[in-house]
Amino acid sequence: DADVTQTPRNRITKTGKRIMLECSQTKGHDRMYWYRQDPGLGLRLIYYSFDVKDINKGEISDGYSVSRQAQAKFSLSLESAIPNQTALYFCASAGGTDTQYFGPGTRLTVL
Amino acid sequence: AQTVTQSQPEMSVQEAETVTLSCTYDTSESNYYLFWYKQPPSRQMILVIRQEAYKQQNATENRFSVNFQKAAKSFSLKISDSQLGDTAMYFCAFMKRSGNQFYFGTGTSLTVIP
Numbered sequence: 001d002a003d004v005t006q007t008p009r010n011r012i013t014k015t016g017k018r019i020m021l022e023c024s025q026t027k028g029h030d031r032m033y034w035y036r037q038d039p040g041l042g043l044r045l046i047y048y049s050f051d052v053k054d055i056n057k058g059e060i061s062d063g064y065s066v067s068r069q070a071q072a073k074f075s076l077s078l079e080s081a082i083p084n085q086t087a088l089y090f091c092a093s094a095g096g097t098d099t100q101y102f103g104p105g106t107r108l109t110v111l
Numbered sequence: 112a113q114t115v116t117q118s119q120p121e122m123s124v125q126e127a128e129t130v131t132l133s134c135t136y137d138t139s140e141s142n143y144y145l146f147w148y149k150q151p152p153s154r155q156m157i158l159v160i161r162q163e164a165y166k167q168q169n170a171t172e173n174r175f176s177v178n179f180q181k182a183a184k185s186f187s188l189k190i191s192d193s194q195l196g197d198t199a200m201y202f203c204a205f206m207k208r209s210g211n212q213f214y215f216g217t218g219t220s221l222t223v224i225p
Contacts, residue, residue, distance in 0.1 A: 042215040043202070044215075045212055045213065048212065088154065090156060092156075098206060098208075099146070099161055101158070104154065104155050105155070
């Protein structure tokens with residue numbers, strides 16, 4: 001079974017809709033991350049969390065919010081989706097070795 | 112701020128040959144980690160290899176090895192005996208030891224030709 005899972009894997013939505021992407025990890029890691037991947041730009045950090053009570057903005061947090069519901073769960077919300085938020089979204093977790101382990105990604109299309 | 116540069120957007124290699132992917136980075140930190148991740152068409156991000164800056168010895172994982180030049184801020188990935196399954200996008204990443212943010216390069220698309 002995958003250690004970091006993301007749901008949904010693919011999502012098509014319309015401009016203005018609220019969207020939530022969910023992430024769960026079974027590795028027992030305390031740190032979790034959300035990234036966005038656009039062609040030619042690599043991965044960029046949206047938000048990260050060191051534990052349930054600690055949430056930090058990343059490089060591109062505008063238009064996004066997160067919730068760390070438990071150590072194993074970290075969700076990303078788009079309150080009012082817009083077309084330029086069309087991208088591939090990755091969740092990752094990290095533990096004592098600092099290596100980040102990624103989920104399979106969610107492809108989001110905003111029409 | 113940290114930056115990671117991959118200057119080769121696309122590369123190709125014949126099956127069974129060796130290929131080297133380049134990565135340079137800019138930082139004022141002395142203690143950090145460097146990583147190479149592989150993203151095949153399945154889009155999963157897979158850790159290939161990791162290097163700790165305080166270690167002078169270059170990391171090796173089976174057919175994958177790095178050439179870490181700390182003074183030059185260079186971290187290249189060598190893939191030996193290339194296989195068709197190595198076809199993927201490869202990302203170089205940097206992380207400060209004191210922090211938890213990864214900084215990624217823009218990636219190199221590698222195609223292994225049969």
